[in-house]
Amino acid sequence: MEPRCAVEDEKTTRCMNLLHKLGLSNMLPKRMQQRDVQVIDTLSQDVKPPKKETELSSQYLYKLMMLDYRARFLSCKPEPTTTAPESHVVSTEDDNDDFLNFSEETVQKVHIEEQHIHPMDIHMAVFHCADDFLRQYIFSKLSSCQFALPLLVSNPFTREIEFPLWALRNIKKSWQSKAQSKMDSHGKYKSRHMFNTPVPVASFIRLGESSISKSEILNNVISKQKHKVFFHRNCKGSTRDCLLMDGVVEITWYCPAGKEDDIFDDCVAFLNLHGDARDHPQQLEFMQSVSTVNVVLLSECPLDEKNKKIFKNLYTSTVPLIVLFAGQEKSLTFKNPTKVRLGAKNRNEAELNEEIISHIQHCVNTYKKNTSIKIFCDEARKHLKWMKTRNPAEMVMNKPMF
Structure with a gap:
């Protein structure tokens, strides 16, 4: 029983961290209203791909209002930091061997601190934060886009x-x-x-x-x-x-x-x-x-x-x-x-x-x-x-x- 509780507590913590990344932690529970969404602001005047995770929820809602099916596939991937391999001269034969070798010594290392937020996590985070009337509005848009x-x-x-x-x-x-x-x-x-x-x-x-x-x-x-x-x-x-x-x-x-x-x-x-x-x-x-x-x-x-x-x-x-x-x-x-x-x-x-x-x-x-x-x-x-x-x-x- 205790391990199950520990797993549940860990999941709750991770979910709260997710809402914090999306800038929605203050909207729980069900504090987001329809008037918060149907506004004319800089986003509605100039829609650009999201550069920050805090922009994902507003981008999702805006695209959904416009019946843009791409709302369900939003993501904001973190920039990978790469470590360049040491420069050295190798023969063609050695180069061929290195190309087939996936060991840490020969592969260029790509460091990504964490994966980007899953698109359906954005979708469900907005659901948990939305009040009943906003949910009804969101459902009507999802239905029009032929989504489940x-x-x-x-x-x-x-x-x-x-x-x-x-x-x-x-x-x-x-x-x-x-x-x-x-x-x-x-x-x-x-x-x-x-x-x-x-x-x-x-x-x-x-x-x-x-x-x-x-x-x-x-x-x-x-x-x-x-x-x-x-x-x-x-x-x-x-x-x-x-x-x-x-x-x-x-x-x-x-x-x-x-x-x-x-x-x-x-x-x-x-x-x-x-x-x-x-x-x-x-x-x-x-x-x-x-x-x-x-x-x-x-x-x-x-x-x-x-x-x-x-x-x-x-x-x-x-x-x-x-x-x-x-x-x-x-x-x-x-x-x-x-x-x-x-x-x-x-x-x-x-x-x-x-x-x-x-x-x-x-x-x-x-x-x-x-x-x-x-x-x-x-x-x-x-x-x-x-x-x-x-x-x-x-x-x-x-x-x-x-």
């Missing part, structure tokens, strides 16, 4: 799980299913409030560490243009360390156009849990309760006892299950059509995407369960402990203190 929205947020400062209900209430989406397209030759799109509109839900989770990016697979499934709806490790500006995204559940909706080349016939919601599912049991339980189909990326490494127990619960559930084996190259058929095994190692990307899409569509048609944001709230009441915040429209789920 935070649904469950693990707060590293309070160790609680937040459900930003107020920010999600006004999200609208427009689509036309194939059935509607045949009935309406004019191709009219109907705009719907997702708060009260139940749709099928496909949940993507990962068990164990993997060299394959789950979020990247998900992006390829829902976007033929490979739009980066969900940020992943191969996106511009990504680093190995991201403090504020671990345990965050994001949501997006695939909205068809009623055309033959639509990926799915009707609207489907997609949930994506960032991080290893074993470390986030409450988020996993919530996702289980609202899902129409679960898609699990299994690590290349053998599962430990805890992960085996989690997988057993997923397998024995009535919810259809699609398993992506990161360490297997072949897909194996199974007698139960709602329990699917797909190999994900060294696979042709297009073929793998088609297989995943086909199985999700089959599971959605077979297991007819639809969920809306309102139902998310009802399910969260059952599976998570709630505590009212100052805003009666938003709830916070208490996370146990270890």
Whole structure:
């Protein structure tokens, strides 16, 4: 128990240091308002790439207001300091040997004190500092840019799980299913409030560490243009360390156009849990309760006892299950059509995407369960402990203190 507390305390300290670097430490908790953002200043008159880390949050908000998708890929890299190698004359043969040698004696040393701030840390830092009305404004802009929205947020400062209900209430989406397209030759799109509109839900989770990016697979499934709806490790500006995204559940909706080349016939919601599912049991339980189909990326490494127990619960559930084996190259058929095994190692990307899409569509048609944001709230009441915040429209789920 004590080591767990020490880890939590260390993470909180690192997160506070992150806010200090971004110049947002005085904005916590939820002190940043919409009037602080919608101002005419030197930034709005002359936008230049950020040179200091304290400029990142304002640049992010400004680009988001302008519906500039590059807001999600902002970074400010520290200048590397290099140490020039000693000059000496070498023969061509020696030079060739040195070129292939990566030992410290022969490689030019590049010193970087620390990595730049992860773009999604900027995104989530602003979220934690924003009040409910600013969050609602930010969510509307993220939705317009076709980016995923935070649904469950693990707060590293309070160790609680937040459900930003107020920010999600006004999200609208427009689509036309194939059935509607045949009935309406004019191709009219109907705009719907997702708060009260139940749709099928496909949940993507990962068990164990993997060299394959789950979020990247998900992006390829829902976007033929490979739009980066969900940020992943191969996106511009990504680093190995991201403090504020671990345990965050994001949501997006695939909205068809009623055309033959639509990926799915009707609207489907997609949930994506960032991080290893074993470390986030409450988020996993919530996702289980609202899902129409679960898609699990299994690590290349053998599962430990805890992960085996989690997988057993997923397998024995009535919810259809699609398993992506990161360490297997072949897909194996199974007698139960709602329990699917797909190999994900060294696979042709297009073929793998088609297989995943086909199985999700089959599971959605077979297991007819639809969920809306309102139902998310009802399910969260059952599976998570709630505590009212100052805003009666938003709830916070208490996370146990270890």
